Amino acid sequence: MLSTDTDILAAAEAWRREGRGVALATVIETWGSAPRPIGSHLVIDGEGNFLGSVSGGCVEGDVIVEAGEVIDDGRPRVLEFGVADETAWRAGLSCGGRIRVFVERVD
Amino acid sequence: MRADILTALSAERAARRAAILVTSVPDGAQRLVREADMAGDPLAETLAKHFASGKSGLVETAEGQAFLTVQVPPIRLVVIGAVHISQAMAPMAAALDLALTVIDPRTAFATPDRFPAIDLVAEWPDEALGKRVPALDRYCAVAALTHDPKIDDPALAAALRAGCFYIGALGSRKTHAARIGRLTQAGFSEGEIARIHAPIGLPIGAVSPAEIALAVLGEVISELRRSSQREAA
Numbered sequence: 001m002l003s004t005d006t007d008i009l010a011a012a013e014a015w016r017r018e019g020r021g022v023a024l025a026t027v028i029e030t031w032g033s034a035p036r037p038i039g040s041h042l043v044i045d046g047e048g049n050f051l052g053s054v055s056g057g058c059v060e061g062d063v064i065v066e067a068g069e070v071i072d073d074g075r076p077r078v079l080e081f082g083v084a085d086e087t088a089w090r091a092g093l094s095c096g097g098r099i100r101v102f103v104e105r106v107d
Numbered sequence: 108m109r110a111d112i113l114t115a116l117s118a119e120r121a122a123r124r125a126a127i128l129v130t131s132v133p134d135g136a137q138r139l140v141r142e143a144d145m146a147g148d149p150l151a152e153t154l155a156k157h158f159a160s161g162k163s164g165l166v167e168t169a170e171g172q173a174f175l176t177v178q179v180p181p182i183r184l185v186v187i188g189a190v191h192i193s194q195a196m197a198p199m200a201a202a203l204d205l206a207l208t209v210i211d212p213r214t215a216f217a218t219p220d221r222f223p224a225i226d227l228v229a230e231w232p233d234e235a236l237g238k239r240v241p242a243l244d245r246y247c248a249v250a251a252l253t254h255d256p257k258i259d260d261p262a263l264a265a266a267l268r269a270g271c272f273y274i275g276a277l278g279s280r281k282t283h284a285a286r287i288g289r290l291t292q293a294g295f296s297e298g299e300i301a302r303i304h305a306p307i308g309l310p311i312g313a314v315s316p317a318e319i320a321l322a323v324l325g326e327v328i329s330e331l332r333r334s335s336q337r338e339a340a
Contacts (some may be wrong), residue, residue: 004204005236006120013113024108028174029165030130039163039176076135102174104135107108 008041009054012106020047022106023067027054027099031082034097046071054101055081067103077102108137115139116178123180123244125158132165132172180246181206182331187232187262188252189216192277196320197225203324205248210235213257231263243269248327250258250307251276260289267299273305275323304330 009024016022025042027034028062041054042060044067054063059081066079082098112128116139119126125142129150145154152176165172184200186193189211200207208226211217217229231258236243243249247287249266250273251259259276264285266274269278276286283305290300308322309329 006178009178011111011117012108013110013117016110016113026130026174026176038165078132102130102132104108104130106113107110 001005005039005041005052008043009076012041012043015043015045021071023070023103024106025054025067025079025101025103028078028102029100030097031099032097034099036099042067044068044071056098059099059101063101064101070103070105071072074105074107076102078102109296112137112139120178120180123241123246125161125177125179127157128176128178129154129174130174131170132174133142133170180244183208183241183247185210185236185240185243185247185249185262185266186252187211187250187259188254188277189213189218189222189227189229190252191316192319192323193253194221195315195317196307197222197322199317199320199324203328204323205327208240210240210252210262212269213253232258233265236262236265243271245270245272246336247271248273248331249275250327252307254278254282256289260286262291263290263303264293264295267295267302273304273327274302275307275326277307278305280306 012022012024023044024033027036027038027040030038036054040054042050042054042063044050044064050064053060063079070077079101116126116128119141127140128137129140130137140148140154142158146152148154150168157175157177161177163175163177165174182205184205184207186209187195189209193209197207208228209222210230210232212227212229212231214229217227219227228239230239244264249262249271251262253259254277263274263276287300304326308319309325311322313319313322
């Protein structure tokens with residue numbers, strides 16, 4: 001089944017209740033051609049399991065790695081991805097867009 | 108995000124109330140604002156726009172950037188008529204994440220065999236709505252497909268009163284002219300009646316029940332997205 005943003009928040013809640021470390025990533029800004037609209041969520045647990053998407057697959061890998069750090073230190077951060085960014089070499093948006101993703105820990 | 112905020116968000120969703128989560132981008136501080144409590148919030152004016160559009164977005168505040176996560180209730184599709192078109196529509200509605208309810212008092216049509224695993228209600232719409240079926244609201248689309256005014260009209264009237272974002276009714280132009288007459292008699296204004304999409308569905312030349320279902324769902328989605336664009340402008 002495809003997961004809606006509603007399902008993703010429900011998963012964040014359920015995973016947290018199970019005692020897992022959980023981080024929530026949200027697309028907060030997009031420029032140009034962006035694969036997922038503002039407000040799209042990705043939920044990640046401490047083991048790297050995830051549900052949802054913030055880019056349709058282009059940058060999820062990096063978001064998941066950062067999410068692990070957010071789960072550890074609890075400090076929210078903003079990630080930026082796009083062709084204009086140096087991260088484009090390892091995790092770029094092939095569509096040419098740019099996105100900003102807010103990653104926070106679910107306490 | 109605090110666990111209590113996440114719990115409150117689910118509670119609002121379950122109660123079918125809109126809510127906005129305000130997140131300060133610089134420090135991650137958050138607060139949840141329910142639509143009813145909006146007036147007391149420092150960002151009241153901005154929040155009102157986002158409640159209307161249903162769209163999340165970044166805003167500038169005195170304390171720096173804030174991200175508004177707008178949560179609107181899940182969209183419901185209420186179909187009047189357990190007919191062939193509704194059968195074709197059921198799996199398509201599920202794929203679109205529309206919560207489908209089919210209402211038809213004719214027990215020959217409204218059978219679980221014809222509608223497996225569908226929220227099917229074999230009652231008159233005006234008896235079902237607000238009781239067995241939760242009352243209509245602006246996050247509902249209503250499609251009247253029975254061709255029978257005794258069944259369709261009360262549902263259309265309820266949909267108009269509830270401000271449903273989409274209202275459609277099956278029938279030819281001639282049938283619709285008669286419907287306009289009846290709804291006018293019932294006290295609805297020309298502007299209100301004009302909210303009803305009739306003939307129903309996007310003009311894609313639909314012939315088969317599945318094609319008509321597709322045309323209707325296309326129109327529902329178009330109205331859902333258009334109404335948020337219009338209100339955001």
